[in-house]
Amino acid sequence: MTAAPELPTTESRRPIRKREPIPEYEPEPRGKVERYTVFAFVFVPLLAVAAAVPLAWGWGLSWTDIVIATVFYVISGLGITVGFHRHFTHGSFRANRPLRIALAVAGSLAIEGSVIKWVADHRRHHKYSDAEGDPHSPWRFGDDWKSVAKGLYYAHMAWMYLDEKKTSPRRFAPDLLRDKDVVLVDKLFVPLVFVSLGAPALIGGLVTMSWWGAFTAFFWAGLVRVALLHHVTWSVNSICHTVGEENFEVRDRSRNVWWLAIPSLGESWHNLHHADPTCARHGVLKGQIDISARVIWIFEKLGWATKVRWPNTERLAAKRVKV
Numbered sequence: 001m002t003a004a005p006e007l008p009t010t011e012s013r014r015p016i017r018k019r020e021p022i023p024e025y026e027p028e029p030r031g032k033v034e035r036y037t038v039f040a041f042v043f044v045p046l047l048a049v050a051a052a053v054p055l056a057w058g059w060g061l062s063w064t065d066i067v068i069a070t071v072f073y074v075i076s077g078l079g080i081t082v083g084f085h086r087h088f089t090h091g092s093f094r095a096n097r098p099l100r101i102a103l104a105v106a107g108s109l110a111i112e113g114s115v116i117k118w119v120a121d122h123r124r125h126h127k128y129s130d131a132e133g134d135p136h137s138p139w140r141f142g143d144d145w146k147s148v149a150k151g152l153y154y155a156h157m158a159w160m161y162l163d164e165k166k167t168s169p170r171r172f173a174p175d176l177l178r179d180k181d182v183v184l185v186d187k188l189f190v191p192l193v194f195v196s197l198g199a200p201a202l203i204g205g206l207v208t209m210s211w212w213g214a215f216t217a218f219f220w221a222g223l224v225r226v227a228l229l230h231h232v233t234w235s236v237n238s239i240c241h242t243v244g245e246e247n248f249e250v251r252d253r254s255r256n257v258w259w260l261a262i263p264s265l266g267e268s269w270h271n272l273h274h275a276d277p278t279c280a281r282h283g284v285l286k287g288q289i290d291i292s293a294r295v296i297w298i299f300e301k302l303g304w305a306t307k308v309r310w311p312n313t314e315r316l317a318a319k320r321v322k323v
């Protein structure tokens, strides 16, 4: 067991930037139905995880379920990290048309919102990180323990269903709104949610030729896999803005968290990411495993990805925190 990481001490914490109203992010109103739907998609998979432990004991989990769940975790996870995040949000590499569409589809399977919405929220996060206007900063309520606990919950998931405003895609993702293929995948988000939950059931049913096999695959590779991926992604917003190491100079509270590196497919090297957002590799220091960067490297070798923004040694050296 690793000891719980400690919050940074008062001395090491940089004061929060002054909060001023920012009119330019043009929030749009969000209806109750939308917020309740998001709430359901946050909690139903989470309940599945809670139910998973007794279910797994002795029955209901087979190797078939584990293999299907792993494959869907990796495809939808890379869709988020390589696709929604590094490609669509930050343009850290160019993708050819088939790869760009495949990444938009794969990321949608993670059920973290449609591609354009995800990108708009995340670009707003970078623009205002840990200051007024950031959709999910754990520091929004203040610096004391109680406020940070509340802030962690808000940054982890509550912002998705408590915030009555939504980020304007016209303001934050006009480039994606001009891409017809991306707009189409964005519009197909709801059918893709059904594919993400239904395909594992179909595969499980066909492999085992049984309804029970379809049900257990739906449970493990559908609900439980989505819940795990949700919470790993959201940990980057909550944990990686609260605890961890500051290897690079940033103006916010982003940190590198080593123990989330594997499940987050390299996204938990979040301090470097805020220091150099367009860099295709987040784990740039020795021993910092970054699976997503390796996948981008493979896409580059195949000729599907070009203009990859690999780490620039001099730029990074200038940003390195002096010890």
Ligand SMILES: [Zn+2]
Binding pocket: 125, 129, 236, 237, 241, 254, 270, 274
């Ligand atoms: Zn961040």
Ligand SMILES: [Zn+2]
Binding pocket: 085, 089, 090, 122, 126, 273, 277
């Ligand atoms: Zn980012």
